[in-house]
Amino acid sequence: MTPQGPQAPLEFGGPLGAAALMVLLPATMFHLLLAARSGPARLLGPPPSLPALAELWSPRALLLLLAWLGLQAALYLLPARKMAKGLELKDKSRLLYPINGFQALVVTALLVSVGVSAGLPLGALTDMLLPLAFAATLTAFIFSLLLYVKALVAPASVLAPGGNTGNLIYDIFLGRELNPRICSFDFKYFCELRPGLMAWVLINLALLLREAELRGSPSLAMWLVNGFQLLYVGDALWYEEAVLTTMDITHDGFGFMLAFGDLAWVPFTYSLQAQFLLYHPQSLELPMALLICLINAVGYYIFRRANSQKNTFRKNPSDPSVAGLETIPTATGRKLLVSGWWGMVRHPNYLGDLIMSLAWSLPCGVSHLLPYFYILYFTALLVHREARDEQQCLRKYGRAWHEYCQRVPYRIVPYIY
Ligand SMILES: NC(=O)C1=CN([C@@H]2O[C@H](COP(=O)(O)OP(=O)(O)OC[C@H]3O[C@@H](n4cnc5c(N)ncnc54)[C@H](OP(=O)(O)O)[C@@H]3O)[C@@H](O)[C@H]2O)C=CC1
Numbered sequence: 001m002t003p004q005g006p007q008a009p010l011e012f013g014g015p016l017g018a019a020a021l022m023v024l025l026p027a028t029m030f031h032l033l034l035a036a037r038s039g040p041a042r043l044l045g046p047p048p049s050l051p052a053l054a055e056l057w058s059p060r061a062l063l064l065l066l067a068w069l070g071l072q073a074a075l076y077l078l079p080a081r082k083m084a085k086g087l088e089l090k091d092k093s094r095l096l097y098p099i100n101g102f103q104a105l106v107v108t109a110l111l112v113s114v115g116v117s118a119g120l121p122l123g124a125l126t127d128m129l130l131p132l133a134f135a136a137t138l139t140a141f142i143f144s145l146l147l148y149v150k151a152l153v154a155p156a157s158v159l160a161p162g163g164n165t166g167n168l169i170y171d172i173f174l175g176r177e178l179n180p181r182i183c184s185f186d187f188k189y190f191c192e193l194r195p196g197l198m199a200w201v202l203i204n205l206a207l208l209l210r211e212a213e214l215r216g217s218p219s220l221a222m223w224l225v226n227g228f229q230l231l232y233v234g235d236a237l238w239y240e241e242a243v244l245t246t247m248d249i250t251h252d253g254f255g256f257m258l259a260f261g262d263l264a265w266v267p268f269t270y271s272l273q274a275q276f277l278l279y280h281p282q283s284l285e286l287p288m289a290l291l292i293c294l295i296n297a298v299g300y301y302i303f304r305r306a307n308s309q310k311n312t313f314r315k316n317p318s319d320p321s322v323a324g325l326e327t328i329p330t331a332t333g334r335k336l337l338v339s340g341w342w343g344m345v346r347h348p349n350y351l352g353d354l355i356m357s358l359a360w361s362l363p364c365g366v367s368h369l370l371p372y373f374y375i376l377y378f379t380a381l382l383v384h385r386e387a388r389d390e391q392q393c394l395r396k397y398g399r400a401w402h403e404y405c406q407r408v409p410y411r412i413v414p415y416i417y
């Protein structure tokens with residue numbers, strides 16, 4: 001038992017798994033950054049060559065990162081068009097969250113455009129990726145330690161269901177507090193959607209500009225990768241409120257996993273395809289480019305429609321767009337959709353996301369496995385995430401969940417998985 005009730009089962013392989021991930025995740029990120037710029041660009045196999053500490057540590061990179069975090073924090077604090085309520089907490093209260101992420105993206109884009117037209121050498125950012133990734137990793141480690149210490153003096157009612165086992169490493173990894181805040185500034189919500197996601201598209205843009213400097217103009221493949229991923233980030237910020245019902249916000253504590261994931265992993269590994277293209281240019285014919293656009297559009301359509309259908313249903317089950325759908329009642333008073341997108345598979349939104357991830361790698365050709373790292377990682381992440389969500393839904397809905405699983409037997413891919 002923990003002060004706030006029964007302890008959730010250990011996840012991620014317990015303390016040993018958490019310790020291994022705290023080493024392996026940063027190591028994988030650095031391996032990918034180095035492999036992308038190396039000649040053979042091998043996903044597997046020994047690292048191309050280990051960087052010297054001087055290549056990793058740069059006070060300038062740390063300052064740049066802190067300035068970026070400061071800018072995004074300032075934009076978060078600007079007046080928001082709406083304050084959204086999160087889901088009900090254990091003490092029956094609901095936290096308020098500013099909905100101004102898209103506004104922050106637009107202001108950031110304007111600032112970057114003004115900077116670039118005034119001669120800011122954004123392309124030079126591509127030479128700083130290693131020290132920036134190092135600074136972000138260091139920041140994530142220090143941040144998760146501070147969050148752990150902050151939680152030591154927090155009341156039991158604000159602690160997350162996992163992450164409070166008494167094992168130092170496991171608790172730092174998973175995070176002890178569910179929604180760590182200072183006044184109304186919510187660290188987890190801020191990190192999940194802003195500095196990392198926007199840094200990802202900024203790095204992509206820097207790679208595109210550098211390619212234009214080197215080769216006269218950006219390649220079609222680079223345009224596609226930039227366009228697809230900008231659409232994905234823009235969508236996340238446009239539908240910002242939907243993140244409030246994801247398991248990261250409602251269930252997981254804020255510890256190393258999310259701090260590192262949001263601040264380092266997302267910007268530096270999700271931009272891998274654009275990094276690869278800068279060092280390994282690919283020619284792409286128009287018909288193939290159109291086919292890839294079609295794949296991305298199909299994936300995006302499924303992802304967006306499925307997410308919107310569930311969000312609309314959760315917010316207002318009598319909304320005309322979802323009122324006609326078939327449902328299963330549960331003991332909690334909530335219902336589960338059993339027709340429409342959620343009657344096709346149990347995670348149609350994951351299916352759409354996976355299809356998009358294929359479209360993000362195809363512009364890199366088929367000569368290397370490296371740009372396909374994202375699909376491999378993402379498949380593993382979503383399969384694991386689906387299993388975690390399944391356990392949580394079983395605890396929440398019991399027999400109703402069993403009935404849903406019987407009526408909708410496939411998890412992510414119809415007739416396959
Ligand atoms: N790019 C990336 O790195 C990542 C992207 N994602 C994306 O984030 C999005 C959100 O994913 P995630 O938070 O994992 O999960 P989901 O958005 O799929 O949410 C799962 C929750 O939805 C509710 N639910 C499940 N089935 C039904 C049903 N039949 N009817 C009504 N409600 C149902 C349950 O919560 P309740 O009943 O309590 O409402 C369940 O816990 C996805 O599109 C995913 O692809 C996720 C992780 C990483």
Ligand SMILES: CC(C)=CCC[C@@H](C)[C@H]1CC=C2C3=C(CC[C@@]21C)[C@@]1(C)CC[C@H](O)C(C)(C)[C@@H]1CC3
Pocket residue numbers: 025192193232235236243246248257258260261262265266
């Ligand atoms: C390997 C590692 C460090 C794992 C940590 C996982 C995180 C990288 C991801 C967990 C859930 C995420 C989500 C998004 C980004 C990746 C992380 C943080 C997300 C913000 C991407 C954009 C989507 O539209 C989304 C808002 C639905 C999504 C939410 C979950």
